[in-house]
Amino acid sequence: MVSLIVNGARREIDAPTDEPLAYVLRNRLGLPGTKVACGLEQCGACLVTVDGECRYACTLPVGECADRSVTTVEGLGGDGLHPVQRALLDFNAAQCGYCLSGILVRAAALFDADPAPSPAQIREALAPQLCRCGAQPRVLRALETLARDAASQEGRP
Amino acid sequence: MSGLPSALARHPDLDQWLAVDAADTVTVATGKVEIGQGITTALALIAAHELGLDPRRVRVRTAHTGITPNEFITAGSMSVEDSGGALRQACAHARRLILARAAERLGTDAAELTIEDGRITAPGLNASTTLWEVQGGRPFEHAIETRTDEQPPAPPPDRQPRLDLPAKIAGEGVFVQDMTWPDMLHARVVRPPTWAHRLDVLDEPAVPDGQDLRVLRDGSFLAVTGADEYAVVRHAERVAAACRWRQVADLDGVPLGTESQAFPVRDGIPSIEPVPDLDFEPDLAACYTRPHLMHASLAPSAAAALWAGGKLTVWSHSQGVELLKRTLAEALDVDRRAITVIHHQGAGAYGHNGADDAALDAALCALEHPDRPVLLKYTRQQEHRWEPYGPAMRIDMAAALDDAGRIRRWSHEVWSYTHAGRPIPRQPGSQLAGAWLRDNAIDPPPAEPRLGSEVGIHRSAWPIYALPEPRVIKRFVAAGPLRTSSLRSLGAHGNVFAIESFMDELAALAGKSPVAFRLDHLDDPRARAVLEAVDDLCGGVTGPRGVALARYKNQQTWAAVVAEVEVDEARADVRVPKLWIAADAGRVVDPDGLINQLEGGAVQAASWTLKERVRFDRQDIDSEDWDSYPVLRFDEVPEIVTRLVDRPDQPSLGAGEATQGPAAAAIANAVFAACGVRVRDMPLDAEALRRAAAA
Numbered sequence: 001m002v003s004l005i006v007n008g009a010r011r012e013i014d015a016p017t018d019e020p021l022a023y024v025l026r027n028r029l030g031l032p033g034t035k036v037a038c039g040l041e042q043c044g045a046c047l048v049t050v051d052g053e054c055r056y057a058c059t060l061p062v063g064e065c066a067d068r069s070v071t072t073v074e075g076l077g078g079d080g081l082h083p084v085q086r087a088l089l090d091f092n093a094a095q096c097g098y099c100l101s102g103i104l105v106r107a108a109a110l111f112d113a114d115p116a117p118s119p120a121q122i123r124e125a126l127a128p129q130l131c132r133c134g135a136q137p138r139v140l141r142a143l144e145t146l147a148r149d150a151a152s153q154e155g156r157p
Numbered sequence: 158m159s160g161l162p163s164a165l166a167r168h169p170d171l172d173q174w175l176a177v178d179a180a181d182t183v184t185v186a187t188g189k190v191e192i193g194q195g196i197t198t199a200l201a202l203i204a205a206h207e208l209g210l211d212p213r214r215v216r217v218r219t220a221h222t223g224i225t226p227n228e229f230i231t232a233g234s235m236s237v238e239d240s241g242g243a244l245r246q247a248c249a250h251a252r253r254l255i256l257a258r259a260a261e262r263l264g265t266d267a268a269e270l271t272i273e274d275g276r277i278t279a280p281g282l283n284a285s286t287t288l289w290e291v292q293g294g295r296p297f298e299h300a301i302e303t304r305t306d307e308q309p310p311a312p313p314p315d316r317q318p319r320l321d322l323p324a325k326i327a328g329e330g331v332f333v334q335d336m337t338w339p340d341m342l343h344a345r346v347v348r349p350p351t352w353a354h355r356l357d358v359l360d361e362p363a364v365p366d367g368q369d370l371r372v373l374r375d376g377s378f379l380a381v382t383g384a385d386e387y388a389v390v391r392h393a394e395r396v397a398a399a400c401r402w403r404q405v406a407d408l409d410g411v412p413l414g415t416e417s418q419a420f421p422v423r424d425g426i427p428s429i430e431p432v433p434d435l436d437f438e439p440d441l442a443a444c445y446t447r448p449h450l451m452h453a454s455l456a457p458s459a460a461a462a463l464w465a466g467g468k469l470t471v472w473s474h475s476q477g478v479e480l481l482k483r484t485l486a487e488a489l490d491v492d493r494r495a496i497t498v499i500h501h502q503g504a505g506a507y508g509h510n511g512a513d514d515a516a517l518d519a520a521l522c523a524l525e526h527p528d529r530p531v532l533l534k535y536t537r538q539q540e541h542r543w544e545p546y547g548p549a550m551r552i553d554m555a556a557a558l559d560d561a562g563r564i565r566r567w568s569h570e571v572w573s574y575t576h577a578g579r580p581i582p583r584q585p586g587s588q589l590a591g592a593w594l595r596d597n598a599i600d601p602p603p604a605e606p607r608l609g610s611e612v613g614i615h616r617s618a619w620p621i622y623a624l625p626e627p628r629v630i631k632r633f634v635a636a637g638p639l640r641t642s643s644l645r646s647l648g649a650h651g652n653v654f655a656i657e658s659f660m661d662e663l664a665a666l667a668g669k670s671p672v673a674f675r676l677d678h679l680d681d682p683r684a685r686a687v688l689e690a691v692d693d694l695c696g697g698v699t700g701p702r703g704v705a706l707a708r709y710k711n712q713q714t715w716a717a718v719v720a721e722v723e724v725d726e727a728r729a730d731v732r733v734p735k736l737w738i739a740a741d742a743g744r745v746v747d748p749d750g751l752i753n754q755l756e757g758g759a760v761q762a763a764s765w766t767l768k769e770r771v772r773f774d775r776q777d778i779d780s781e782d783w784d785s786y787p788v789l790r791f792d793e794v795p796e797i798v799t800r801l802v803d804r805p806d807q808p809s810l811g812a813g814e815a816t817q818g819p820a821a822a823a824i825a826n827a828v829f830a831a832c833g834v835r836v837r838d839m840p841l842d843a844e845a846l847r848r849a850a851a852a
Contacts, residue, residue: 043783088322133193137760
């Protein structure tokens with residue numbers, strides 16, 4: 001039995017401790033947003049945060065998450081949407097959308113740390129996330145606009 | 158493009174396309190499928206415009222055998238033309254019927270009536286009704302009468318929200334990989350390393366105590382099933398580790414440029430006439446190549462299947478559910494009337510990837526587990542190793558100029574393996590990989606050249622320029638080293654790369670600018686317009702920039718692309734910080750969706766052109782994941798600016814495959830402009846740059 005906090009709620013899970021977190025989230029907790037797309041930490045579709053740090057749920061044993069706080073795409077915005085989710089929605093920033101969960105988790109971690117990252121910081125932060133449809137330019141436009149709006153609200157250039 | 162969508166002739170019944178629901182919504186049906194291209198949104202917009210509705214009120218039901226209209230396959234950038242054209246006619250007819258009934262009810266003239274978000278009234282009329290009061294829950298019982306005289310309403314200018322996006326942004330389980338039933342079994346296959354390997358020896362490992370797992374074994378077809386997904390994954394790994402494979406063929410085939418079946422092409426159509434000799438002395442001749450490329454869908458393919466009561470139901474992200482149904486029936490020897498295939502979204506496929514194979518494998522597992530739904534998923538390595546690749550190409554170009562520097566003679570010979578490996582019923586053999594592996598194996602059918610207009614190898618090989626007697630030869634090579642099929646844009650990527658690179662080389666020889674040289678040879682006003690538009694948009698093709706132009710299949714969207722590159726000559730590294738696109742797709746239905754398709758195509762083509770190559774030798778395929786098959790990442794993608802040349806009075810044209818060829822050539826032309834090195838072999842990686850610089 002592993003006890004961990006998922007999207008703010010404590011969950012007790014009867015799973016082998018070596019079972020990757022992504023399978024636990026998807027099959028035992030009914031949270032399909034976290035995707036398993038390579039199982040090799042190469043594409044980022046499975047990205048979640050554990051105690052605020054980005055981790056690949058496709059390989060992370062659930063046992064290592066005991067008593068830690070996991071956030072998935074479903075929990076990014078609490079009851080509503082996180083600003084990065086809103087931004088991608090406003091810009092239709094997707095094609096098939098399979099890569100979105102990981103991109104959103106990575107972007108949310110970036111914007112939570114600094115609400116107005118530079119375009120170069122956004123690109124660098126998202127580099128581990130793959131998108132095969134070629135939607136990256138509009139994802140970047142959406143997030144750059146979000147950062148610019150935050151900067152102007154703070155009076156930054 | 159003239160004439161009416163053929164789907165209307167096969168399915169004239171209005172009720173098969175459109176239902177006004179009991180309240181608040183309408184449901185439209187299509188035989189096409191959502192593959193991330195936004196077709197459900199585009200079709201909802203078309204129906205919404207015709208019926209005077211908010212697009213959110215339109216539900217789109219996609220391909221489902223026996224229920225939706227049969228539109229065969231979602232391919233070739235035809236959905237807006239085919240399904241969109243059919244739906245427009247269906248909805249226009251429905252609108253006429255609804256307004257006639259409303260006029261009767263309101264005691265007025267139908268011509269006076271307007272529909273605004275479903276509410277029907279007339280100026281000065283003190284009464285109104287709604288779409289649902291008039292028609293809700295009632296069938297139309299009419300055959301669609303097509304009319305081409307009515308101008309469709311203008312699309313809304315602002316960005317229309319993608320209807321499928323809110324669920325995906327929220328992380329809902331909308332993909333086939335996310336399907337779940339309470340009694341569902343998970344399945345994984347254990348595959349040989351390549352198509353050319355079969356099982357030699359397997360000492361089956363024991364199932365761990367207390368785990369309810371089964372190993373299905375039929376020749377070299379191996380699968381593991383069980384209720385717990387991770388237990389299935391682990392046991393499949395154990396079985397794979399215990400397998401010894403033997404190689405039954407070499408991964409070699411006939412090299413491109415040696416033997417072929419050759420067909421002269423005229424106006425995009427090959428013939429079986431004798432191939433004319435190259436009867437002029439070229440001023441310039443050059444050979445261009447592209448390697449085998451992967452679809453490399455972000456999600457490995459998957460399918461769900463249920464065998465219950467003598468009926469097989471399959472949920473698949475295949476692009477052709479009707480074709481899949483029939484080929485499944487043949488491979489499984491099950492009556493096709495007992496099979497239903499329902500499209501369920503997967504990740505973007507960009508052509509024929511592992512989707513259809515996964516459907517057969519899921520069905521084979523379901524047949525062993527009656528009454529239990531089975532969800533089967535491939536691993537990343539299985540998808541990379543087993544998907545049918547976009548085939549390698551070789552294009553030999555030659556031309557002669559006249560004294561004024563205009564092209565006097567032109568020759569284009571394109572060599573490639575088949576681009577047509579999709580499962581097609583009623584041909585010998587099976588294109589579903591699982592069928593090749595079973596004890597009673599059904600081998601793949603022999604590859605045959607396709608001689609239709611603008612298909613496969615010769616797609617976009619016919620020049621868009623006004624040239625005297627172009628010599629265009631399709632050279633089909635049956636025996637390739639790898640399994641190949643349709644990859645987005647098919648032959649157009651290689652052919653346009655060659656044509657447009659060669660045009661730049663000829664422009665240099667003639668001492669003209671790339672834009673002026675192209676305009677000198679262009680009669681087509683719409684081609685000229687997109688070229689001039691992109692030149693204007695980027696502020697001039699100068700410095701480290703290159704331009705390229707094509708009309709997809711010579712019958713769909715015109716697209717011109719300018720690329721700006723940075724070349725690090727010491728590291729032989731090319732970056733593409735910026736692209737500009739101008740495109741004419743006829744009447745624009747959904748501007749934002751159209752731009753998304755054009756830009757996505759260009760980014761994917763930049764990835765193919767700069768980085769991608771399936772690596773293999775005679776024994777094995779080495780590209781099995783994202784490290785061994787790298788693709789363009791966020792820190793490498795270009796910024797893109799796009800201008801649409803709207804033609805409200807012209808038919809809408811598909812655009813999902815319009816930019817691949819021009820983007821590839823624009824990048825190569827920009828590399829030449831930046832550093833004077835002409836790279837004729839894709840990908841334009843360090844190896845190719847150094848080889849070209851040394852040549």
